[in-house]
Structure formats: C-alpha cells, structure tokens
Amino acid sequence: MSPGRAARRLGSGLGAGSGGSARVPPGNARRRATLRRGWGPPPHQVDTSLLWLCILEMAAPKVAVVGAGVIGLSTAMCILETCPSCSVTVFSDQFSPNTTSDVAAGMLIPHTYPGTPIHVQKQWFKETFTYLFAISQSAEASEAGIHLVSGWQVFKNTPKEELPFWSDVVLGFRPMSKAELQKFPQHQFGQAFTTLKCDCPPYLLWLEKRLKATGVQMYTRKVADLWELHSEYNVVVNCAGIGAHQLVGDKELFPVRGQVLKVHAPWVKNFIRNGDGLTYIYPGIHRVTLGGTREVESWSLSPDPGTTKDIFDRCCSLEPSLRRAQDIKVKVGLRPSRWCVRLEREVLSQGGVKLPVVHNYGHGAGGFSVHRGTAKEAACLVGECIAALQVSSSKAKL
Numbered sequence: 001m002s003p004g005r006a007a008r009r010l011g012s013g014l015g016a017g018s019g020g021s022a023r024v025p026p027g028n029a030r031r032r033a034t035l036r037r038g039w040g041p042p043p044h045q046v047d048t049s050l051l052w053l054c055i056l057e058m059a060a061p062k063v064a065v066v067g068a069g070v071i072g073l074s075t076a077m078c079i080l081e082t083c084p085s086c087s088v089t090v091f092s093d094q095f096s097p098n099t100t101s102d103v104a105a106g107m108l109i110p111h112t113y114p115g116t117p118i119h120v121q122k123q124w125f126k127e128t129f130t131y132l133f134a135i136s137q138s139a140e141a142s143e144a145g146i147h148l149v150s151g152w153q154v155f156k157n158t159p160k161e162e163l164p165f166w167s168d169v170v171l172g173f174r175p176m177s178k179a180e181l182q183k184f185p186q187h188q189f190g191q192a193f194t195t196l197k198c199d200c201p202p203y204l205l206w207l208e209k210r211l212k213a214t215g216v217q218m219y220t221r222k223v224a225d226l227w228e229l230h231s232e233y234n235v236v237v238n239c240a241g242i243g244a245h246q247l248v249g250d251k252e253l254f255p256v257r258g259q260v261l262k263v264h265a266p267w268v269k270n271f272i273r274n275g276d277g278l279t280y281i282y283p284g285i286h287r288v289t290l291g292g293t294r295e296v297e298s299w300s301l302s303p304d305p306g307t308t309k310d311i312f313d314r315c316c317s318l319e320p321s322l323r324r325a326q327d328i329k330v331k332v333g334l335r336p337s338r339w340c341v342r343l344e345r346e347v348l349s350q351g352g353v354k355l356p357v358v359h360n361y362g363h364g365a366g367g368f369s370v371h372r373g374t375a376k377e378a379a380c381l382v383g384e385c386i387a388a389l390q391v392s393s394s395k396a397k398l
C-alpha cells in the first residue's frame with residue numbers, strides 16, 4: 001500500500017483542515033434554495049471571464065467533494081483545471097476498488113435520461129468521448145486503462161430508432177452487413193461501431209494519482225450531513241452516487257442492481273451487446289466483462305449464484321467460445337438511477353449561515369459515458385458559487 005493510500009485509510013479520524021470539527025445544525029429547520037442552471041448554453045459557451053475574475057480575487061477558495069467514484073474524482077479534476085487556485089479535498093467512505101464505479105463495465109455507450117434534453121446528453125457524451133479518446137492515443141493509455149474497442153450491438157427486431165443520438169460521436173457507426181449478421185442467427189438487425197472502454201479500477205487509480213499530484217487531499221470518511229463541512233469549506237460538491245439517497249434524502253434516486261462477471265478470455269477482442277441492454281460481452285485490457293442484470297429498487301450487494309449461471313449462459317449463446325472462459329469473478333453494483341442526473345446548485349441555509357452546494361449524482365447506467373461532460377458542468381457551477389460568495393463578501397465590506 002502506498003504511503004498516501006495508507007494515510008488515507010487511516011484518515012477517518014480527521015485533524016485540522018479536514019472539516020472534522022464542523023457544527024451540524026438540525027436538518028428539519030433548514031431552508032433550501034435551489035438554483036437550477038437550466039438547460040441553457042453548455043458551460044463552454046457561457047462567458048465565464050467575469051466569473052473567473054471574481055474567483056481570482058478570493059484567495060484559494062476551499063472546495064470539498066464528497067464521493068470518490070468516477071463522478072467525484074473527475075469533478076475534483078475539472079474543478080482544479082478550471083480553478084487552479086482552489087484547494088480541493090475529497091471525502092469518501094469508500095475508494096477504489098470498493099465503489100460502484102469499480103464494478104461497471106466502463107463502456108462508452110450512452111443510456112438515455114428521460115428528464116434531460118437529448119442535446120445536453122449528447123454534449124456530455126461528446127466531451128467525455130473526446131477526452132478519453134485523447135488519453136487512448138497517449139502514452140498514458142495503458143496506465144489509465146482506456147482503449148478503443150470495436151464490435152456490434154444486435155437486435156432481435158429492428159429498433160424504431162435506427163440511428164441513436166450518439167451515432168456520430170462514436171467512430172464508424174454503420175448498420176451491420178448480412179454477412180456480419182450471420183454470426184448472430186437469432187438477431188435480424190445490428191449496428192457496428194468503435195467506441196472507448198475504461199478499465200474502471202485502473203482509471204479510478206489514475207484519476208486519484210493525478211489529483212494527489214496536484215495536492216488534492218483525500219480522506220476516508222462517511223459524511224452524514226453536508227453541514228459537517230460548512231465551517232471549513234466555501235463550497236461542497238455532492239458526488240455520492242446512490243449514497244445521496246441517504247445523504248440528502250433524495251427520494252427520486254433509486255438503485256438498479258447490476259450483477260456482472262469478470263472473466264479471463266483473452267481471445268475475445270470485439271464487444272457484443274444485445275440491444276435490450278441485458279446481455280453484453282465487453283473485452284477490457286485484462287479481463288472480459290459479461291453482463292448483466294437490471295433489478296430496480298434492489299439494494300442487495302450479494303452475488304446471486306443462479307444469476308451468475310444465467311448471465312454466463314446468455315453470453316455463451318452470443319459468443320459460444322466463452323464456454324472456455326476461466327477465473328470467473330462475480331461483482332455487484334447499485335446504479336444510482338434517477339429521472340435525470342441531478343446537476344445543479346443549491347444554497348443550504350440555517351440560522352443566517354449559508355452553504356453553497358453543487359450536486360452531481362444520479363448517473364444511473366451511464367456514469368462512465370458522460371462523466372467528463374457532467375464534471376465540467378459541475379466545475380462551472382462551483383465557479384458560479386465562488387463568484388457569488390465573492391460578490392456577497394464585497395457587498396458586506398461596503
């Protein structure tokens with residue numbers, strides 16, 4: 001274990017600068033003001049020059065990020081990239097390899113959030129694809145666990161929407177030829193394309209390493225209430241995934257349990273996904289992920305042996321060579337699902353004390369596919385919070 005990691009594991013009893021001694025006001029007396037960003041122009045089209053001028057005036061704004069899955073770590077990274085003078089601390093009760101993000105297959109194939117406009121989802125996906133594509137073409141690719149993978153999405157019946165919204169973001173999207181479809185006798189339609197895959201634990205470790213290299217502190221700590229952090233931090237960012245159900249009492253957030261198998265089958269080079277999203281075979285750098293299940297409102301993290309057999313049989317019917325797969329490991333994760341990703345500012349208020357919060361959670365089955373896009377937007381919201389604090393402190397001085 002690295003010294004930094006060991007310190008983090010020991011770090012649940014927190015010392016000065018960690019927010020450990022913060023006052024916690026009772027929850028029921030709180031007034032909340034939610035400042036929706038709305039679905040206006042994406043952050044890169046907003047004139048942020050005034051905003052950053054305000055931030056520059058505030059020496060080292062302190063930002064706490066709660067959560068160390070793909071969303072928390074990438075949000076911390078984007079905050080630092082957009083506001084290098086910020087001091088960022090990550091608090092999480094679990095780190096890799098014990099997060100939902102570690103269980104994910106990590107494929108960049110978007111899922112649709114019914115409550116979010118498609119052009120916004122497309123923008124999030126595009127930003128994520130562009131970012132990871134650059135890594136996949138760099139010397140960092142192998143350490144970060146990012147690689148291109150080609151394959152097929154196959155359908156028993158031709159889908160209503162033959163061209164998904166993301167078809168011009170992935171590479172070489174086209175309908176499958178008759179010859180290709182012969183490999184899948186139970187399917188009558190298919191799409192061939194090349195996309196990116198994250199090998200999730202290496203990618204999370206790569207993000208952690210980069211954050212630590214820029215001075216980000218990381219502490220193992222369960223945050224019971226965001227107010228715990230208010231006395232030490234100017235802004236708190238909530239990236240708690242399914243943990244937000246309890247942390248902020250979000251009743252719109254629910255788990256969709258997913259069980260997958262990670263197997264050794266190095267001859268499998270192409271991905272295969274059944275269009276219903278239930279059965280998939282995703283080759284990674286070292287192991288192949290076989291899925292899956294979608295059990296709405298199930299909180300169980302225990303693997304189910306009957307489900308393991310069922311997943312294996314379904315995958316073998318798509319790719320019979322998988323019968324020879326070895327070293328089968330079973331993983332379970334709870335997708336943090338919601339009608340739409342919660343990506344917004346909120347000002348918590350108690351007895352005249354205000355705590356600006358940015359929420360970035362509820363990515364359901366598509367967190368890897370859109371993480372960089374939502375992290376950039378969350379970083380922009382953090383900038384708005386800091387600018388607002390700066391304006392109110394200037395007014396107070398007058």
Ligand SMILES: Cc1cc2nc3c(=O)[nH]c(=O)nc-3n(C[C@H](O)[C@H](O)[C@H](O)COP(=O)(O)OP(=O)(O)OC[C@H]3O[C@@H](n4cnc5c(N)ncnc54)[C@H](O)[C@@H]3O)c2cc1C
Nearest residue numbers: 067068069071093094101107223241243258333367368369
């Ligand atoms: C089986 C499966 C396969 C998947 N495959 C894909 C895929 O191929 N492509 C894709 O795009 N997506 C996929 N997903 C979805 C993806 O895993 C999620 O959308 C994503 O991991 C959510 O990331 P997150 O950081 O919000 O949540 P998490 O990874 O759960 O991170 C939340 C973090 O918050 C911490 N936390 C929670 N509560 C508290 C608290 N009170 N105090 C302190 N810390 C707290 C947790 O410890 C954790 O570190 C899959 C999911 C599953 C289950």
Ligand SMILES: O=C([O-])CC(=O)C(=O)O
Nearest residue numbers: 105258277280292365366
């Ligand atoms: O649906 C997929 O292709 C993989 C995935 O995101 C999931 O299981 O949540």
